[in-house]
Amino acid sequence: MVGQNEFARRQRVLSEFGGFVLDHDDLDEILDEACRLIAEALDSDLAAILEIDRRTNTGLVRAGVGWNPGIVGRKCVSLAERSSEAFAVGRTEPVITNDIAHEERFEFSSFLRDHGVIAVVNVPILLPGRDPYGVLQVDAREPRHFNQEDIEFLRTYAMVLGPVIDRLKTAVALRETDERLRLVVENARAYVLMVSDADDRIIDWLGGSQEILGWSSSEVLGKRTDIIFTDEDRTAGVPAQELSGARENGSAASRRSHQRKDGTRVFLDGQTIALKDPAGKLRGYLKIGQDVTERLRAETALRESEERLRHFGEASRDILWMRDVETLQWQYLTPAFETIYGLNRDQAVSGDNFRNWLDLILPEDRERAIDASNRVRGGEHVAFDYRIRRPVDGSIRWLRDTAFPIINADGEVAFIAGVGHDLTELRETERRLQVLMEGIPQLVWRAVGEGDWTWSGPQWTEHTGLTPEESRGLGWLDALHPDDRDAARRAWKEAPQKARLDLEARICHAATHEWHWFQTRALPVRDEFGSITEWLGTSTDIHDIRELQERQQVLVAELQHRTRNLMAVVRSLSDKTARASADLPDFRTRFRDRLEALSRVQGLLSRLNDHDRVTFDELVMAELEALDGTADRVSLIGPKGVRLRSSTVQTLAMALHELATNAVKYGALGQPQARLKIAWALQPEGKVGAPWLHVDWRESNVAMPAGLHPGGGQGRDLIERALPYQLKAKTTFELGPDGVHCTVSLPVSASSSLREPANV
Amino acid sequence: MSDPVLRNCRVLIAEDEFLLADELQADLEEAGAIVIGPVSALADAIALIEVEQHIDAAILDANLGGEMVFPAADLLIARGVTIVFTTGYDASIIPSRFGTVTRCEKPTNIKSIIPLIERSMQG
Numbered sequence: 021m022v023g024q025n026e027f028a029r030r031q032r033v034l035s036e037f038g039g040f041v042l043d044h045d046d047l048d049e050i051l052d053e054a055c056r057l058i059a060e061a062l063d064s065d066l067a068a069i070l071e072i073d074r075r076t077n078t079g080l081v082r083a084g085v086g087w088n089p090g091i092v093g094r095k096c097v098s099l100a101e102r103s104s105e106a107f108a109v110g111r112t113e114p115v116i117t118n119d120i121a122h123e124e125r126f127e128f129s130s131f132l133r134d135h136g137v138i139a140v141v142n143v144p145i146l147l148p149g150r151d152p153y154g155v156l157q158v159d160a161r162e163p164r165h166f167n168q169e170d171i172e173f174l175r176t177y178a179m180v181l182g183p184v185i186d187r188l189k190t191a192v193a194l195r196e197t198d199e200r201l202r203l204v205v206e207n208a209r210a211y212v213l214m215v216s217d218a219d220d221r222i223i224d225w226l227g228g229s230q231e232i233l234g235w236s237s238s239e240v241l242g243k244r245t246d247i248i249f250t251d252e253d254r255t256a257g258v259p260a261q262e263l264s265g266a267r268e269n270g271s272a273a274s275r276r277s278h279q280r281k282d283g284t285r286v287f288l289d290g291q292t293i294a295l296k297d298p299a300g301k302l303r304g305y306l307k308i309g310q311d312v313t314e315r316l317r318a319e320t321a322l323r324e325s326e327e328r329l330r331h332f333g334e335a336s337r338d339i340l341w342m343r344d345v346e347t348l349q350w351q352y353l354t355p356a357f358e359t360i361y362g363l364n365r366d367q368a369v370s371g372d373n374f375r376n377w378l379d380l381i382l383p384e385d386r387e388r389a390i391d392a393s394n395r396v397r398g399g400e401h402v403a404f405d406y407r408i409r410r411p412v413d414g415s416i417r418w419l420r421d422t423a424f425p426i427i428n429a430d431g432e433v434a435f436i437a438g439v440g441h442d443l444t445e446l447r448e449t450e451r452r453l454q455v456l457m458e459g460i461p462q463l464v465w466r467a468v469g470e471g472d473w474t475w476s477g478p479q480w481t482e483h484t485g486l487t488p489e490e491s492r493g494l495g496w497l498d499a500l501h502p503d504d505r506d507a508a509r510r511a512w513k514e515a516p517q518k519a520r521l522d523l524e525a526r527i528c529h530a531a532t533h534e535w536h537w538f539q540t541r542a543l544p545v546r547d548e549f550g551s552i553t554e555w556l557g558t559s560t561d562i563h564d565i566r567e568l569q570e571r572q573q574v575l576v577a578e579l580q581h582r583t584r585n586l587m588a589v590v591r592s593l594s595d596k597t598a599r600a601s602a603d604l605p606d607f608r609t610r611f612r613d614r615l616e617a618l619s620r621v622q623g624l625l626s627r628l629n630d631h632d633r634v635t636f637d638e639l640v641m642a643e644l645e646a647l648d649g650t651a652d653r654v655s656l657i658g659p660k661g662v663r664l665r666s667s668t669v670q671t672l673a674m675a676l677h678e679l680a681t682n683a684v685k686y687g688a689l690g691q692p693q694a695r696l697k698i699a700w701a702l703q704p705e706g707k708v709g710a711p712w713l714h715v716d717w718r719e720s721n722v723a724m725p726a727g728l729h730p731g732g733g734q735g736r737d738l739i740e741r742a743l744p745y746q747l748k749a750k751t752t753f754e755l756g757p758d759g760v761h762c763t764v765s766l767p768v769s770a771s772s773s774l775r776e777p778a779n780v
Numbered sequence: 781m782s783d784p785v786l787r788n789c790r791v792l793i794a795e796d797e798f799l800l801a802d803e804l805q806a807d808l809e810e811a812g813a814i815v816i817g818p819v820s821a822l823a824d825a826i827a828l829i830e831v832e833q834h835i836d837a838a839i840l841d842a843n844l845g846g847e848m849v850f851p852a853a854d855l856l857i858a859r860g861v862t863i864v865f866t867t868g869y870d871a872s873i874i875p876s877r878f879g880t881v882t883r884c885e886k887p888t889n890i891k892s893i894i895p896l897i898e899r900s901m902q903g
Contacts, residue, residue, distance in 0.1 A: 577869050581843055584868030585797055588887035592799040667845055671798065742798035745820050 030173050033061040034180065047188040051083030052092075058158060058177055059085050062170060066135060066159035069145070069181075070097060070105060072152060079105055079154060086159075087135065095131055102127045105155045108142035112150065114171050116141045119163045132159065139164035143174040147186045156181065212278075212288055212309040215295075216245045218302045220263060232288075232311045234281030245307060250279045266294040266305055274309060287313045339440035342426070345397055345433045348374035352437075360419070360442050362412035382407045382416070389421075396423045396436040405443065418443040462558035463527075465496070467542065471512035474554065483561075485530030501526035501535050508540075516552060519544055527559065536563040589670075590618070600734060617677035620646065621670050633663035633769050636700060636713060643676050647684055654689070658700035662713055663769040668747045672766070675743055678735030679717055679762060687759050688719035694759065695720045702768070710767040719759025739764065784812025785898050792838035793818035794825040794852060795866070796845045800886075804839060807890040813897075821845055825852040835861050837897040842867035842874065850875060857881075862900035864893055 040053050051069045059067035066086040070079035073096075081087070081095040099106040104126040108115040117123040117140045120132070132140065139160040145153045156178050158166075205213060205226045213227035222245060225237040233248055240247065246259035253259065253276065265272030271293045277285045288309030295304045333340045333354040342352035350369050358365055361380065368376070374393075381389050385406035392404040403422045410417060423438030457464050457477055463484075464477035476491045484491070484499035497505050504525035515521040521542035526535035542557030593614055601607035620642050624634045637660045644654060664672065683689040688696035696719050703712040736753050739762055743749035749766035791813045795801040801818035808815050816832055819825045822844045829835065829852060838856050840849045842865050849865075856863050857878075865874060865883045874883060882896055 577873060580870065581868035584886040585800075588800050589797060591887045592803045595803065596799070667796075738798075741802070745801065745818075746796060746798040 030061050033057045034177070037177075037180065041184050045188060045191060047185065047192065048083060048093075050184065050188065052085065054156075054177075054181055055083050055085040058156065058174070061173065061177075062158050062166075064158050064160050066137065066161070068092075068157045068159075069154055070157065071154040072099065072109065082154065091131060097129045097131075100127075104128065104140060104142050105157070108144050108155055109152045112144050112146060112152070114141060114143040114174055116166050116171065118165050135159070136161045138162055139166065141166045141171070141174060143171075143178045145178045145185065146182050148183060153182065153185055210310055212248070212290070212307065212311070214240075214245060214248070214307040215304060216307070217304040220244050220246075220305065223304065228311070232280075232286060233278070239281075245305070248278045250277055250285065253277075262292045262307075263305060266292040267302060270294055274307065278309070285313075286311055287316050338442075340437075341440060342435050342437040343374065343393075345425075345436055348393065348436075350374075351435060357440075360417060360440070361408060362410040380408045380411070382409060392421070392423065393436065396425055396438070397433060399425050399427075399433055401425075416444075418447040460558075462560045463538070465491070465557050465559075467555045467557060468553075470515070471496075471509070480559070483529060484527060499527050501528070511540075515542065515555070516544070519552075521555065521557060524562070536561050537566050538562060586618075586622070590615070593618075596734060613681060614674070614677070616646065617643070617674060618670070621673035624673075625666060625669060633666060634669045635660065636662040636664055636715070636768075639664065639669065639673055640676065640698060643673065643680055647680060647689060653692075653694065654696045654698065656698050658698070658715075659702060662700070662702050664713075665767070665769050668766060668768075671738070671742055671746045672764075675735070675738040675764070678738050679760070682735050682760070683719060686725060687722045691722060694722040696759075705770065710770050712765055713768045715764045717760065717762040717764075719756075719761070722759035724755070724757065724759070784810075785894060786901075787812035789813045789897060789901055790816055790832075790834055790836045791897060792816040792825070792828065792832070792835050792840075792856075792861075794820075794822075794838070794844060794849055795841040796820040796843070797841075800841075800888075804888075804890065808894075811894050822847040822849060822852060825849065826855065829855050829859075835859070837862040837864070837900060839864050839866060839893060841865075842869060850878070853878060853881070862897060864896055 037054060037057050041050055044050050044053075055067040055069060059065060064086075066084075068084035068087065068091075069082050071082040072079055076096075077099050078096040079099050081092050081097070084092040097103065097105060099109070102125075104115050104117060104123075107126065115126075117126065117128075119138055120126075120128050120140060121138065128137075128140070137159040139162070141158050143156045145156055147153045156174065158174065208227035209231060211227045212229045212232050213224070214222060214229055215224035215226070216222050221242050222240045223242075225235070225240050229240075230236055235247075244259075245263075246254055249259050258276070262272045262274055271291045273291050275289045276287070278288050280286055289312040290307065290309030293306045293308070294302060295306055297303055333352075336354055337356055337359075339356045339360060340352065340354040341350060341357070343350055350373050353365055353369060355365070357363070357368060361368065363380075370376075378386055378389060388404055389406050392402045395402045401422075401424045403420060405418060405420045407416050407418055409415070420441045420443050421438045422441070423436060425433040426435040426437050428434040458479070461479070463480040465473055465480055466475040467473045472493050473491050473496050476486075476488045476496070480491065480496075481487055484496075486495065486499055489495075491499070497508065500508055508523055508525055511521055511523040521540065523540040525538060525540060527538045528534075529536050538559040539562045540557060540559040542555040544552040545554050545556060547553050594611055597611045597614060598607055601610055621634075621639070624638060624642060637656070637658065640656060680689065683696060688694040696717070698715070698717055700713060700715045703714060705711040739751045739753045743751050743764060743766065747766045749764055751765070752761075752763045754761045786808065789812070791808050793801055793804055793808070793815055795804060795818055798820070801820065805815045805818055816835060817825070817828060819828055825840070825844070835856065838853075838861055840853055840856075840863055842849055853863055853865070863881055865878070865881055866886055866888045867873065867883060868886045871883060874881070884893060
């Protein structure tokens, strides 16, 4: 039985607990105090409150008094079927074990035995709605009989505890939720968070609203939400549409430019949400919007950048390509592929397109292409040339791929990529140049430094007999005439300064062992900084040209000599003619006549080449043809083809001319009955020397004028003096009773021979 | 030629062109000179030089029928005879050892040759 005092003590405990609860709101403190008070009230030194965790079906010793360290807040008790605590919760009734040594219904946790517990009472703690929270446990270390009053008190105590715990748990949960919400809202700096009431008046201005839009909270509270819209949107009624959309559908998307306090634009991506109470009554609106201005700008920039890259790739005349590093399949291929390969890209990328690509490559280049691809897969940068055969027309194209690996964030090769350039034109040009270099008659070579040959063409080898290897370095000097080698070295020393090499030297012709003059020229090839990287040179055979030049010099000198001599002769003729002329008209006739004779003989001489000679019959014919209508009175008897020495032709011609002129004026060619016979014969070359020509000029039936023959003068002078003087001729001149008789014998060209022995 | 400036001056002429030799001879004789020759060939010139004890001056055509007159010129210079080359060639044809010898281009002007010989006689 519980006495009056006892009852009062238990009342006081309840009242103390009630007071403690009013002053505290920490659940753990309250539960610990609850344990302390209940232990005190029941004269025990051990009490605990276990909190049920339904997920694990365990009970945590949440609070307690009298326990060793490590139990309260830590110890978990299994709420298995055979536990007293589970039984109490299940029955929602206190369960008593007066001596656990004799208890057969339950099994007890070991920590109870560790504390020497003998008697146990478990009372369930129920939250409002009879939701079990846990168990209030009082333990005793000696056998103890808990009576009905103890049980009732415990039940009452537990029933007080239930609502207290519930209130505190709810308060804590609310407080935590509030705290989380506050943190969320305050930290949502990237978002506009705007709450307005049902009349669209702003009541909360949260998150990043101020930062993003520029207004402070106090500036906007009470204002309508449309202040953050652009003027155009406001005019178009967008704000109202968003609100009505939210009212009708719960929310309305809002992705558009808004306006800041300073008038600038900001793009918000979000929605307006209608806030309704459980009864469906509209309480207000929440507008959430993320500032995506930067993201949009970045996206636009990225899109534009991609677009530019695409244009770049599509406009490129080179092929830009990318392959997966594992499968080697094309991931990217620009349209230039179609132009160069003559193959549709869709066709090209179908199937195992690496295999197919290799099949397009000429078999002899395939290995190189595979090797290059593998090296790029290994991380190298590789440039390689190869040929493809275009399926469309079978033509061959030279390509150069400059390939490189693309590394991912992990530092691994993710793709291999490259630029394919069509070298065909270049190769063609190279080939043509090669043909040209090997086809031109010059000896072609390349050199570096001061005449260190690096390459020589086949013409050089053919001419000198020196192989390219033998000619390398200064080896080519061996082909030069020993006397010209120093000049060659000097020319090379000066070449860099002059930026050209210019040299004339003799080079040995291997086949004939003859020295030929060559003009050697070279020009420097420079790099982009202007430094000489090498020399390209040619050696041109100028032997023939040199000989020709020398011959030409002789000819020009000879021509000059002859011309000047001729001028002197003309001057002399004019003097002589002037002395013999009666008056100026007479002089003019005579002088012109002689000049014409001179020019006839010049004409004959000028037609000759080296080995030709003017023949005597030509000379006579030319002179007689100049005199018209006399051929029937002249008989010519003598062989054709008697070759005259060129140096004698002019003087002989002038002498013949004087004879003929006189004959026209006074003799055989001037009188119808008169006759002229010109006979000549060749006396062959004898022991005494050159062959001789004997000419006999005989006029007949000429009625000789009385007195002195006026025609004697110049013609006679020439025959009697000039021919012996100048031609070593033997001459006679005689004025006979019926005409002139004149003989001339002169040496003729040693090579003189008769083409035909017939008379003319 | 009123004044026989080359009186008794013995001048050798070697010129293969008869007309020119004849003309030169006439001009020199008019100037009072005694002409030796003329000769039209190198061999004739050399033969004449060898027999003529007294030669004051010589007018030599550089090219005598295809032969260069220089051997004769050497003989004359060795004897201290004043010589004048007449030639249709330019200067390059004359060997450098004759650098001081006067060269007259054809057609020659007798008026420029006579003073040369006259000066050499006085000198």
